Amino acid sequence: MSKSIQSVQCEHLDKMDIVWDRPDTLIDVPMHYCPGCGHSVVHRLIMEVVQELNIQDITIGVAPVGCSVFSYNYMDVDMQEAAHGRATAVATGIKRVLPDKIIYSYQGDGDLAAIGTAETIHTINRGENIVMIFVNNGIYGMTGGQMAPTTLKGSVTSTTPTGRDLSIHGHPLNIAEMIAILPGAYYVTRQAVNSAKTVRKTKKALLRGFKNQIDGKGGVSFIEVVSNCPSGWKMTPLQSNKWLDDNMLGTYPLGDIKVPEKIA
């Protein structure tokens, strides 16, 4: 596998202390994501967690349909690519025949909160012991920027050219709050990846989710990550990170929604 430009440039620094490195679990290839896209950060965080927990050889991931459809090209674990919306049904099939393996699903908002809503609710309601990762950027990125179930009120997309009108298109869907009431939801949190601080918190949440599964805690660990879509939002990466702070978090406030200690 060819080394990336960064790692070649870093070679002459090998006598110095390494303070930042790519986890071995993240395949060393350029990603196809747009500049500034949050997917690459979330991928990296998941793979850091897999490396730190030393579970690479027992982890099986499920990729969705959407921008992260190719995530198996970057995350170096066994993976299955599911039909649109069905990632958690596929994850259920895997976990039920291989209960000792660590299973995670990775889905966007269209996949998890629109076409796959039934699978989302019932996978959680069965309390499957898996990690569900939900990347919410309020738009259909791959298909060219159409309205998602999580698109904010007034947002202009390619299918809401005059902005999302709640009386016509319905309301932004707070799926994390919805599923948190289900007994099968063990841990529900909403984090973001638009700043160093939020990235660190997302990593913590992922670590907690995977640990829950390793410990055999009953139920889904559901980790929503509010993310950006510079291309779809028609902004620079920096603008998108600020816009996320100023607009997304009002509808999708960050923080733990359900933690086991609090319900115990």
Add this chain to the structure above:
Amino acid sequence: MKKRVSEKILMKGNEAIAEAAIRAGVKAYFGYPITPQSELLEYMSAQLNSRGGVFLQAESEVAAINMVYGAAGCGERVMTSTSSPGFSLMQEGISYIASAELPCLLVNVQRGGPGLGTIQPAQSDYFQAVKGGGHGDYNLIVLAPNSVQEMANFTYLGFDLADQYRTPVLILADGALGQMMEPVVFPDYDIVKNKVDHSSWATRGKKDGKQHVITTLHIEPEKMEIINNHLQEKYRDICDKEIRFEATKTDDAEILLIAYGLSSRIAHHALELARDEGLKVGLFRPITLYPFPYRQIRALTKKVDSILTVEMNAGQMVEDVRLAVGEKVPVHFYGRTGGVIPQPEEILEKIRAISIAPQMEKIF
């Protein structure tokens, strides 16, 4: 349920499939209730978890088939069963399973359609079953039992063919076969001996340093065509090796009945009635609907004067029969739809008419 292997048991067809699947070592069953196949689901719910497998009732047929995808992708022996409307719902997932080359067993206990239709038996999902069914160029191996015994036998066979060719196999039955009770003997089956090693591709955790990926996305057209060429090569191989059929009294037949599944049993009764009247009637029963026995039917056109295809639909398999026969002999059709089962006397009536005037029916 402890039964001696050679013991004869009175069972419903749906239950015979479930029992045979457990004896064949099925690791997981995912399904959703729908008449007239629910006994299969219920049998699995009562038996499978205590006999080494996993039963899970899914929230829909859509979820069930994608659970099958996930479990089959781990190299485990898995199955689902449903009836016509549910099978329609599964088509997207089946297309993915065929593309990803995941072995699994599917069962469609057909009921009358279209739409919600009826819960009575029919054969009107033939096109959907044998021409792929979902999107893209793919085929399923389609086995058509005509007895409770064959429901059991084809379950073992279906799993083995699925493993051998890494392809989904469909048992295409109908509500009558699923519901009726007949004696069945479960043959000896050595799960260990028949187990196929899928460890070279299955996703079970990255052990050997090589990442395993189950995907059906090949965005570059040239790569997607390579996948398609590979699938087509596999289907040609299946067509060469796996055609199964049964010919009854075809040696001296002048009128050849062609029927599969339940309608083949009714046609057989009609054959006996016709023979009693001195009419020389034979019966050809395709057992594999895909691969279809085109060559075998074509060969029989040298012997017979005309053909009558009998189906429980508006005329579906008859198109494949006509493809096999061409203009060589007249091909007639008799079918009932909507869950109405054709009676032997109705078929006999048609046979009599053909024996007097065997000219080609107008089909266009």
